[in-house]
Amino acid sequence: xxxxxxxxxxxxxxxxxxxxxxxxxxxxGIPILASLGLSFTKWDLLTSPExxxxxxxxxxxxxxxxWAALKNTLLFxxxxxxxxxxxxxxxxxLLNKKMKGRTFFRAAYFIPVISSWVAVSLIWxxxxxxxxxxxxxxxxxxxxxxxxxxxxxxxxxxAIVLTSVWKDTGFVMVLFLAGLQNxxxxxxxxxDIDGATPFKKFLHITIPLLTPTTFFILIISLINSFQVFDxxxxxxxxxxxxxxxxxxxxxxxxxFRYFEMGYASAVSWVLFLIIFIVTLVxxxxxxxxxxxxx
Amino acid sequence: xxxEIKLAAKKQQKAVFTIGKRKVxxxxxxxxxxxxxxxxxxIPFLWMLSTSLKEQGATMTLPPQFIxxxxxxxxxxxxxxxxxxxxxxxxxLFVAVSSTLGQLxxxxxxxxxxxxLHFKGRDTLFLIYLATLMVPLQVTMTPQFILMxxxxxxxxxxxxxLPGLFNAFGxxxxxxxxxxxxxxxxxxxxxxxxxxxxxxxxxxxxxAKPALATLxxxxxxxxxxxxxxxxxxxxxxxxxxxxxxxxxxxxxxxTDWNLLMAGVVISxxxxxxxxxxxxxxxxxxxxxSGIK
Numbered sequence: 001x002x003x004x005x006x007x008x009x010x011x012x013x014x015x016x017x018x019x020x021x022x023x024x025x026x027x028x029g030i031p032i033l034a035s036l037g038l039s040f041t042k043w044d045l046l047t048s049p050e051x052x053x054x055x056x057x058x059x060x061x062x063x064x065x066x067w068a069a070l071k072n073t074l075l076f077x078x079x080x081x082x083x084x085x086x087x088x089x090x091x092x093x094l095l096n097k098k099m100k101g102r103t104f105f106r107a108a109y110f111i112p113v114i115s116s117w118v119a120v121s122l123i124w125x126x127x128x129x130x131x132x133x134x135x136x137x138x139x140x141x142x143x144x145x146x147x148x149x150x151x152x153x154x155x156x157x158x159a160i161v162l163t164s165v166w167k168d169t170g171f172v173m174v175l176f177l178a179g180l181q182n183x184x185x186x187x188x189x190x191x192d193i194d195g196a197t198p199f200k201k202f203l204h205i206t207i208p209l210l211t212p213t214t215f216f217i218l219i220i221s222l223i224n225s226f227q228v229f230d231x232x233x234x235x236x237x238x239x240x241x242x243x244x245x246x247x248x249x250x251x252x253x254x255x256f257r258y259f260e261m262g263y264a265s266a267v268s269w270v271l272f273l274i275i276f277i278v279t280l281v282x283x284x285x286x287x288x289x290x291x292x293x294x
Numbered sequence: 295x296x297x298e299i300k301l302a303a304k305k306q307q308k309a310v311f312t313i314g315k316r317k318v319x320x321x322x323x324x325x326x327x328x329x330x331x332x333x334x335x336x337i338p339f340l341w342m343l344s345t346s347l348k349e350q351g352a353t354m355t356l357p358p359q360f361i362x363x364x365x366x367x368x369x370x371x372x373x374x375x376x377x378x379x380x381x382x383x384x385x386x387l388f389v390a391v392s393s394t395l396g397q398l399x400x401x402x403x404x405x406x407x408x409x410x411l412h413f414k415g416r417d418t419l420f421l422i423y424l425a426t427l428m429v430p431l432q433v434t435m436t437p438q439f440i441l442m443x444x445x446x447x448x449x450x451x452x453x454x455x456l457p458g459l460f461n462a463f464g465x466x467x468x469x470x471x472x473x474x475x476x477x478x479x480x481x482x483x484x485x486x487x488x489x490x491x492x493x494x495x496x497x498x499x500x501x502a503k504p505a506l507a508t509l510x511x512x513x514x515x516x517x518x519x520x521x522x523x524x525x526x527x528x529x530x531x532x533x534x535x536x537x538x539x540x541x542x543x544x545x546x547x548x549t550d551w552n553l554l555m556a557g558v559v560i561s562x563x564x565x566x567x568x569x570x571x572x573x574x575x576x577x578x579x580x581x582x583s584g585i586k
Binding site: 019020024045099106127269 | 336
């Protein structure tokens with residue numbers, strides 16, 4: 001009861017909270033702390049862990065593969081993020097009108113979102129097949145001799161980016177659609193009276209009023225893209241010549257291929273730190289461009 | 295005079311005609327763009343289906359056969375003979391359903407405590423929950439793996455299911471929802487002498503159905519599509535879920551695309567069926583959570 005005092009009250013609280021809390025402590029809380037602790041050790045799981053101070057972090061600083069992985073991850077983000085934002089916003093704008101077949105189109109764009117990354121990566125690996133894949137076949141219609149996408153260090157990352165854009169467009173589009181529907185019709189009506197062109201309306205009404213949504217999408221997509229892994233693992237395993245090795249692939253390799261638990265944990269904390277700082281900076285910068293006046 | 299009027303009328307007619315023409319043209323462009331986009335989204339899936347129905351040699355022809363010359367189901371039977379694909383399907387389903395039900399119960403109970411019960415340190419504890427949301431999965435996965443190893447939970451269902459039950463996101467989502475539901479009903483129930491458990495199960499949960507549906511879809515999808523965690527802790531084929539099983543298919547048949555695509559079709563169909571039934575909730579769930 002609301003007014004319960006003493007042990008009875010705590011019994012109720014424990015009954016509701018404890019099942020979740022114990023699991024949370026066990027599977028989230030302790031692992032987070034353990035991972036921080038592990039990052040200061042050297043441990044192959046066979047012998048006992050050895051405390052080595054900040055050696056792992058020093059090693060990361062001098063690890064050329066780490067910088068390459070960071071560079072590849074950033075390259076992925078730079079190529080992926082603007083593309084998926086522009087494509088998804090475009091489609092969301094088109095779908096934001098009352099029209100025939102809207103549900104069908106929305107459903108079509110959303111199917112890749114619900115499919116698993118493994119399934120999508122396999123399908124695209126086949127589409128990117130240099131000899132018999134559909135991508136190069138379609139390119140050949142225009143007289144273009146398509147590259148050997150996933151075997152060519154210059155093209156492998158682009159293939160992964162294209163696959164990712166294809167899979168995530170529907171997801172970002174749905175978020176944009178929700179944002180567009182929040183913009184009041186009256187703004188557009190007022191602009192119509194002033195005789196504004198569609199482009200001007202887009203530039204001066206849609207874009208500014210959509211900034212809260214864009215900000216939200218940017219934060220989420222950025223966090224997600226720093227953690228890109230499944231598609232890389234299935235499509236290239238980080239190759240060819242390390243051209244698609246991303247940070248999470250590197251963590252995975254160290255932890256579960258070379259059994260360097262300490263080093264893997266240290267890299268994962270560096271990743272966390274990067275994500276944390278980027279998110280913080282974005283939060284700081286939001287005042288400059290996000291428009292909450294509605 | 296009359297000729298002038300005629301001329302003006304003609305001009306106007308012409309203008310109306312151009313506007314109409316422009317409108318049609320615009321509509322055409324509009325649907326072409328959308329249609330082309332939709333085609334790009336759907337063709338890979340059709341290609342997957344078509345490839346899965348082809349005979350061995352028919353995948354490697356130029357120009358490609360969009361509709362297979364000889365349609366065969368033998369790829370499906372070969373996949374089922376070489377891999378326990380139905381077992382994969384069962385595992386995926388079992389793990390996803392138990393994670394979903396478990397998360398719904400555990401998160402809603404904790405959310406009730408965080409929104410309705412009063413105790414010291416409640417808000418601090420909730421803040422700690424929230425803070426863990428920022429920590430990427432990669433930070434916890436190594437210690438979690440070691441934990442599983444020492445518990446002897448590698449290659450077990452509990453290892454697949456339990457660690458995923460306790461993400462703070464579900465608790466957060468439901469707490470926010472509970473905070474917005476009016477308290478008058480429960481207060482009346484308390485006056486009638488109802489216990490917290492009755493209020494929770496008979497008043498709070500029924501009211502929270504939309505939020506629960508959102509969380510259910512979200513956790514089902516997350517679990518169904520999860521690849522990294524099963525990859526880390528499962529090596530026994532009998533415990534593999536579909537994504538992991540599929541990656542094993544790839545290990546065996548690197549270039550037998552007809553077989554691989556048959557496996558992919560088997561993995562895509564169930565979630566597609568669920569989606570077509572519950573499309574509205576999927577989209578709502580995504581919009582609300584913002585997480586894939």
